[in-house]
Amino acid sequence: MNTKYIDLIDQTYYFPSAEFKLQNQQLQFHDIDLMQLVEQYGAPLKFTYLPKISENINLAKSWFDAAFAKANYKASYNYCYCTKSSHFKHVLDTALKNDIHIETSSAFDINIVNKLKAEGKITDETYVICNGFKREQYIDNITALINNGHKNCIPIIDNYEELGLLTAGTNHRFNVGIRIASEEEPKFEFYTSRLGIGYKNILNFYKNQIDKNEQVSLKMLHFFINTGIRDNAYYWNELHKCLKVYVSLKKVCPSLDSLNIGGGFPIKNSLAFDFDYAYMIEEIVQQIKLVCDEAGVNVPHLFTEFGSFTVGESGGAIYKILYQKQQNDREKWNMINSSFITTLPDSWAINKRFIMLALNRWNDEYERVLLGGLTCDSDDYYNSEQNVNAIYLPKYHKDKDLYIGFFNVGAYQESIGGYGGLQHCLIPAPKHVIIDRDEEGNITTRLFKEQQTSEQMLDILGY
Ligand SMILES: Cc1ncc(COP(=O)(O)O)c(C=O)c1O
Known part of the structure; x- marks a missing residue:
């Protein structure tokens, strides 16, 4: 034996x-x-x-490159690192060597951005995608970044008050995104995520608050599924709901050109782990292309915010x-x-x-x-x-x-x-x-x- x-x-x-x-x-x-x-x-x-940080970033980029080529997808892919998964300097210093962008979650994240900018590791061209429920300090830090000329700072609107608070803090023109509040998996304890704005309200929110606002352009639709990117009916269903919102918004909002599919890429949690990353990305890219082609709109630039997968x-x-x-x-x-x-x-x-x-x-x-x-x-x-x-x-x-x-x-x-x-x-x-x-x-x-x-x-x- x-x-x-x-x-x-x-x-x-x-x-x-x-x-x-x-x-x-x-x-x-x-x-x-x-x-x-x-x-x-x-x-x-x-x-x-x-070294594993750079390896994973470059793997993801290569999977997106291959999927774009296969689907003849004519837009860019932007890898953002979700800082909340590990804020340590050695992690960010390494990740940022790989031509990436970052996603922030709260006020102090912007202090990290400022430090990294002072060291030349982030430039005004780096996308800083600001997620999270924004209170005073976070709003102040984001508007200070915009006021200092960071043109690729994109606050993602999480609640109805944020737009007013942001425009009060700056005279600059700036881009925003809107986060879709996803429906949770049926077995979850509540129906709709508290993060973001409900599917049905997004078009009206755009028409009432962004469309006529000279200072703000809607650039990005943001979508994050709590359970992560998985090959199951729930994920594909939510992606399709999101794409419907994207195409209907795109038809009335020419500045919208980006879709952020969030984080949630799984990592090896067992030696028996088996997940076909390349297939999953290929399928996501194909689905987005299909829906956009059918609706007659250009495919969006894609953004991801992989935290666990990066670090x-x-x-x-x-x-x-x-x-x-x-x-x-x-x-x-x-x-x-x-x-x-x-x-x-x-x-x-x-x-x-x-x-x-x-x-x-x-x-x-x-x-x-x-x-x-x-x-x-x-x-x-x-x-x-x-x-x-x-x-x-x-x-x-x-x-x-x-x-x-x-x-x-x-x-x-x-x-x-x-x-x-x-x-x-x-x-x-x-x-x-x-x-x-x-x-x-x-x-x-x-x-x-x-x-x-x-x-x-x-x-x-x-x-
Ligand atoms: C908006 C957003 N983006 C990205 C992430 C990163 O998720 P993950 O670490 O699973 O990639 C999270 C995690 O909660 C998130 O809320």
């Missing part, structure tokens, strides 16, 4: 894969020797592998198994030396799954375990993979250290977890290492942040 961890992974998944392989029984991620990383920096540890697959988290608690005949708790709630909050809050693998001891026998975090919250655990309702790891042995890695965790976890702030049970945020490649292609590492200290937390707490 094959009882080794290596056999289990081999039989369950396609392994090795493009990003994972074994060398001397130890896991390598994009040729990074993860045990060596642990030896150098210790664990718990978070890391960001920057998710660059991130990893490494923990050490500290101890095993066997609480009954069947349940063995492997305790990690950090917390899931604080370092991978989506795993706790929305039951999100990530790729999880042992870093070492692949030739040892495996066992079924539960993973427990260090907080005293009973919900601080991780017990299943995306496609298998369980977790298996090399058998715990008190004299043989075991390290595990969670992969593709680069999006949202730091901002939702409140990186650098208070953490549940005061479990500190782990060290963070940035991994890159030099001009010769060699891997380089540098410490971005030390593990959070007690002084930092006590300072926040007012001691």
